[in-house]
Amino acid sequence: MTYTRTHAGRTMTVHAPTGEGDFDLAAFEAFTVSDPVLGLDVEGRAIVEGGPGHFGPDAGLRLVQFGTVDTAWVLNPLIPAQRWAIERTLAHPDLRFTTHTNYDVLAIWSAFGIALGQRVVDTHLLSKLVQPDERAGHGLKDLSLRYLDDGLVQAQQALYERMRHLAPTGQRAGNNPLTWGWNHIPATDEAYTVYAGLDAVYVRRLLPVLLAACAPFSHLVRMEQWLAAQSTGITVRGLLLDRPYTEGLLADVQGEFEQASAAIQDALGFSGTSPRFAHWLDSQITGSPLPRTASGRPQVTADTLTQLAQDLAGGAATITAEGAAMLAARRAMAATTNTRTNLRSFLATADAEGRVHPQVSTLRARTGRMAITAPALQTLKKHDPRLRHCFRAEDGHVLVGCDFSAVEVRVAAALSRDATLMRVIASGVDIHDATAELMYGKDFTKEQRTVGKRATFGTIYGGGAKALAAQTGVPISVARQVIQRWQRTYPDVIRFGKTIAEAPVVVTGSGRRIPPDPQRPYANSNYAIQSTARDLLVASVHELAVVHGMASRLWLFVHDEVIVHVPEHDAEKVRDLLTEVMTTQFRGVPIAAEAEILGTHWGRLPEPPSSTATAPAAA
Structure with missing residues (x-):
């Protein structure tokens, strides 16, 4: 079957062969080489939230769509000839694709075992580079409506109406018609196939629009697409659950x-x-x-x-x-x-083999900080290793981790050029000890060090006396005095924060553009510092993966930490390499890092108390 839809003066064609007989393979193959980049989208069965996702029994593809700016082919992987054409197209090393999020990439891997790797461009990532604010609306329908026309939104509405019409009586409440529809609507239904085909067309139409918007920072596009491929690799490999x-x-x-x-x-x-x-x-x-x-x-x-x-x-x-x-x-x-x-x-x-496949969102926050979901592994604290201990290395392997030391403070010094803070860092002493001494004198107490440390991070991130009091338990009057002491100790950090608060756009050292929050202009310094720290981490990951060939060893990124999975006999060598790669400098300020062999599990449990038996006295 062939369908056409016209929106905003543009006519788009959707080819949806229903069986072996009406599938023109020659026409399809000519289509696949008619454009240097093909839009790629899939329609799968409804995946139950909270489960293994693409790696569990709920996963399964019903349709695979390829698109140019005006034509789509919607193929059914359950039909042998069409499945062969799908696999041949996806596996061809010279073909390139564009998708929206890595949902489609993971679905392709799950269904066909084909890794798209660097052959795919993610328009969702491009959108996040253009407008980093998570609230801006980065869905394919949102972007199509914003940059193109309402054709895809209309197709979605038609599909949802069709699902509600077809759903059995007991499946018509709430979102049940949609859940039922993704699993049961006939693959040949016109509303379904048109929607599917237009998804591939619109993602292809979006690509040049978003690339043009990324022109001022085009160098970031390649790096972010590369990083996304590495995070997808982490998801595919998974983490072994104990x-x-x-x-x-x-x-x-x-x-x-x-x-x-x-x-x-x-x-x-x-x-x-x-x-x-x-x-x-x-x-x-x-x-x-x-x-x-x-x-x-x-x-x-x-x-x-x-x-x-x-x-x-x-x-x-x-x-x-x-x-x-x-x-x-x-x-x-x-x-x-x-x-x-x-x-x-x-x-x-966890999947049937006991592997958890977390989703690593490489551009989650407006600063570019990464986040991990399904499950939320970035929330697991180091000081309570019980939860991290749930994840283990393969037999004969260990985990080696490396993270930056007080990287936000070091970046703050580099950006603000505060002479006192730069001198403290260059001396190599503990930053928080030095800060406490500058604020309270050599006889500072452990509690004063803790309050001073909290004041350091709070002030850098735009926090005030109320927040410091809540974090440390000191009265607000004391918190206010602590912050005043900190400001007198590092005045250029404060000056930097006030200056950048007036910036219409925060431009980081890597060229990333971060729009300010009109309600929180004081957060601009936080954006600059946090984003810069994130890009320093990515630079280290790139060197490890590309220069030292450790891409397949990447196990997880968490905050300012990189964790790799290596054979036990290579652990010490890799530990030293991680320390060397991640120990760097930024604008003349040392960025310190130290790697450690974590062992067979991510979290190291404390050693149980030893009990020494008392030998009986000699007769």
Whole structure:
């Protein structure tokens, strides 16, 4: 079948052969070489959220579409001749494609085992380079409507109406018609095939528009596309889950939660998550009432409970004995809730071989900082290695990690040219020790160092006295004095922040353009610092992968850390290489890094206490 659609004066043709007999292979092959870059899109079965995604039993392709700026072919991989043509086209080393997000790239790998690698350009990444704000709307429909016309939006609306019409009576509530439709709508349905074909056409039409918008920073396009391919490789390879350990830890944590929850229920007659608990706990406190919601009700969250504990420890509040016991139980519930959620997500997202395939979004934040989802591995803290320990290396291999040391502070010094901060960094002493000494003198306390460290990062990121007080537990008046001392110690950092706050666009050293937030101009310095630190990491990753041939060894990027997976006998050599590559400089300021052999697991658990048996006395 052949369909045409005309929008904004442009006529687009969709070829959708329904079987072996009406598939003109010669015409299709002539089409595939008619354009140096083909739009590529797929229609798959509905994938259940929270599972293995493309690597689980829900995955499966129903259609594969190729497009030029005015023509699309929609092929069915269940028809042998069409599947052969799909695979031949995708695997051809001289053919190039453009997609929107790596969903299609992963789907192609899952269905055909074909890696597109550097042969694909992602228009979603181009859009994020043009407008880094996540709220700007970077979906294919949003961009088509913004830059082209409403043809694709109309095709989507027609498809959704068709799905609702075809869905069985029991599948017509909420989003059920769409879920049903992606799995069951006939592959030959006109609304379905037209929508599918136009997806490939519109992504191809978007490509030159977005490339033109990226012209002022075109050098970033190649690097970001390269980095996206590396992150896709990480997703495909996956991370091996230590299932017995993960299941055991979940059982332990679940037991802790249930024990704490039962203690509250038995003592008070209601749950620790009930609104009644917040009112009860508030009645047990003197001197520091719980924060209120907008409606005036006491608020119990992990943060408010932590703040209350700090107030009690510092003498700012008092609590009854029963209140203290219930507070401890409720804090135990809060401490285990996030851990349970993470452990369950690890188990749910693992494929049949026990591998988790996280999605690494390489341009998630407006600064270019990366994020990891499904599961959210960037949220796992180093100081609690239990969750990181769930992931392990292959037999005979180890993980080696390397991260920058206080990179944001070093970048702040380089950008602001603050002489005192640059001198501290050049001396090689601990930055936070030196800052505490400059602020308080040589006899600074451990607490003063902690407050000074928090003030360093808070000031760099535009935080104020209220935020510092919340993070450290000191009174706001003290926090205000600390910040004033910090500002007097490093005045050029403050001057840099005030100057860049007036910039209409933040332009980083790599040429990245970051639009400011009109409501938060003070955040511009944060954008410049964080984005620069991110690009320094990417430069190191590129050198490791391209110069030293370690692309296939990349295991994960987390914040300012690179983790690689290597044979155990190469661990020391790779550790030294990582340190060498990531130890660099930026505008004359040293960027320090130190690698370590993490071992067989990502998180290193503390050694159990040793018990030394006492030998019996000699007779």
